Amino acid sequence: MDLVRRARPEAVLALPGAVQRSAGVRIGGTDGVAVPRSAASGAVRADLDEVFRREYPRVVGVAARVLGSRDSAEDVAQDVFLSFGRSSVPAGEARGWLSVAAAHTALNLLRSGRRRASREKSAAAADDVVAPDVADAVVTLEERRRVRAALARLPRRQAVALVLRHSGLSYADVAAALDLSPGSVGTTVRRAESALREELNRHASSD
Amino acid sequence: MRHPTEGVLRRLVDEPAGVSDADRQHVADCPVCLTGLAAAREDAMVVGAALHTDGAADVDPAAAWQRLSTALPARAAAPTAPRRRSGLLRRPAAAALAFAVVLSGAGVAAANDWLPIFRTEQVAPLEVSPDDLVALPDLTAYGDVELTGDGGPHSVPDAAAARDETGLEVPEVADLPRGVDGEPVYQVVGELSGVFTFSAEKAAAASGEPLPPLPAGLDGSQVRLTAGPGVAAVWSQTSGMPTLVVGRAVAPSASSSGVPFETVRDFLLSLPGLPEDVAAQLRTYTADGSTLPVPVPADLVETSQAEVDDLPATVLESRDQALAAVVWVDDGVVTLVGGALGTDEVLGIAEDLG
Incomplete structure (x- = not known):
């Protein structure tokens, strides 16, 4: 049992500048509200630049896995770090907090379809010109779109756990970030992958 | 159970x-x-x-920081210049990757999911699946795999003890890069081997459909995959996270009884349902150990080619540029230099190895 609940990243969704809070989604504690530390004075936490330089690529990576576009992912990262800078999340929990926040914000964006059309276009163009790599050999661009659409429909906890694990967070990190037991992370991720794979197969067989 | x-x-x-x-x-x-x-x-x-999103790893944190700074309401400290990679920004999880590459060089033949060597503490915090970094494909669905050999890497007191135990000359680093100091810990691992016996019955079950015609003599034929011994010198921060790893091992090789190894490999590659990662590993495996079997996860690591002492070498760099390593094979011996360094630094160390 937690005696002290830490601020949970879902609060990011409620802050100005971030995308709208999604109804009924609750990852983590029941009282997960990040209190802006010095909102009145507008000050930001002293360790922001250090945390930023350490975690920025990962936060972009989390959002990019959801959105499929680096530009959109960097926009999300800006929002997330802005919120983090105003929060009092303990430094030791920064990675998990930022990753969960990035996943939520990106999933909301994906679901609300607020990605700018120009961004989508440029991302698609970029996809077309890059040299084939391992990923390209396995799935097509169209399949990636389908997977992301299916990702937006997954139960939120499954989607976040999946994205965090594929972004390199360990099972222990994912468990801590989502208040899951380490043993259930594998089950959650497996179910998400199974659902996405079914989505791919369903389309493949109906083609 | x-x-x-x-x-x-x-x-x-x-x-x-x-x-x-x-x-x-x-x-x-x-x-x-x-x-x-x-x-x-x-x-x-x-x-x-x-x-996977192409280009997602190619971010510019300095530019992004500038953008964030203008959006912040108040900021006491000026933005700091990007720090040198070998400074304190080293990411422990990424640094551990180098060690896993060493282990894979030393323990390739023993690299099945459940093998004890990959339960070592050093590999546990990996961001990258050890499966991705080791070369022995998981062939248990296609036959019987019998593993023999060393119980895993262990420490020895000094370079002389490492040489005595493995028969390998331990590479000496003349000048340590900035950010790396102190004495290394020497780890050794003995020879490891695995024997894979192809089973038509298992392969058919794994494929879920009738097999293509079997090459004569394939059913029941055996392939022996061998690697090691190996030695690694590991420099660490006081926190225990490795900053520089220099490893050397007898390169992995494959041999077979009955049909040639290539016949077994190519037949397995022709099977429907063979997982792509297993296929990728198989393709890197050659009978004479001349190809370096380091399949790398493309979304986390970029590879490029270089030369070390006029020999072709493979450079690995994590996409966040927190870690780099160079690996090359010389006369059946594979050497790796890796750490929380830049590619220029690992190449410099590699050229100067004693």
Whole structure:
């Protein structure tokens, strides 16, 4: 049992500048509200630049896995770090907090379809010109779109756990970030992958 | 014993160190679980590839910081200049990757999911699945695999002891790069080998459909995969995270009884349903050990070619540029230099090895 609940990243969704809070989604504690530390004075936490330089690529990576576009992912990262800078999340929990926040914000964006059309276009163009790599050999661009659409429909906890694990967070990190037991992370991720794979197969067989 | 849950099978795919010995043993011996494991592995691979975004790792944190700074309401400190990579920004998880590459060089033949060597503490915090970094494909669905050899890497007091135990000259680093100091810890691992016996029955079950015609003599023929011994010198921060690893090992090789190894390999590659990651590993494997079997996860590591002492070398760099390594093979001996350094630094060390 937690005696002290830490601020949970879902609060990011409620802050100005971030995308709208999604109804009924609750990852983590029941009282997960990040209190802006010095909102009145507008000050930001002293360790922001250090945390930023350490975690920025990962936060972009989390959002990019959801959105499929680096530009959109960097926009999300800006929002997330802005919120983090105003929060009092303990430094030791920064990675998990930022990753969960990035996943939520990106999933909301994906679901609300607020990605700018120009961004989508440029991302698609970029996809077309890059040299084939391992990923390209396995799935097509169209399949990636389908997977992301299916990702937006997954139960939120499954989607976040999946994205965090594929972004390199360990099972222990994912468990801590989502208040899951380490043993259930594998089950959650497996179910998400199974659902996405079914989505791919369903389309493949109906083609 | 009841079957482990699907969550346990999933964790075996990319964090086997987190799975209990009992569950590993069960899975190793249980056709039902092995089928489940293969399915979990394939789903994870396909979904991982689908979520991959090209260019996502090529971010410019300095520019992004400028953008954030202008959006912040107040800022006491000026933005700091980007720090040198070998400074304190080293990411422990990434640094551990170098060590895993060394282990894979030393322990390739023993690199099945449940093998003890990959349960070492050094590999546990990996961001990258050890499966991705080791070369012995998981062929348990296509026959019997019997592993023999060393119980895993262990420390020895000094370079002389490492040489005595492995018969390998331990590489000496003349000038340590900035940010790396102190004395290294020497680790050694003995020779490891695995014998794979092809089974038409198992292969048919794994494929889920009738097999293509078998080359004569294939059923029951054996392939022996051998690697090691190996030695690694590991410099660490006071926190215990490795900053520089210099490793050397007898390069892995394959030999066979009955039909040539290439026949076995090519037939396996022709089978429907062979997981792509297993196929990728198989393709890197050659009978004479001349190809370096380091399949790397493309979404985390970039590879390029270079030369060390006029020999072709493979440079690995994590996409976040936190880690770099260079690997080359000289006369059947593979050497790796890696750490929380830049590619220029690891190449410099590699050229100057004593």
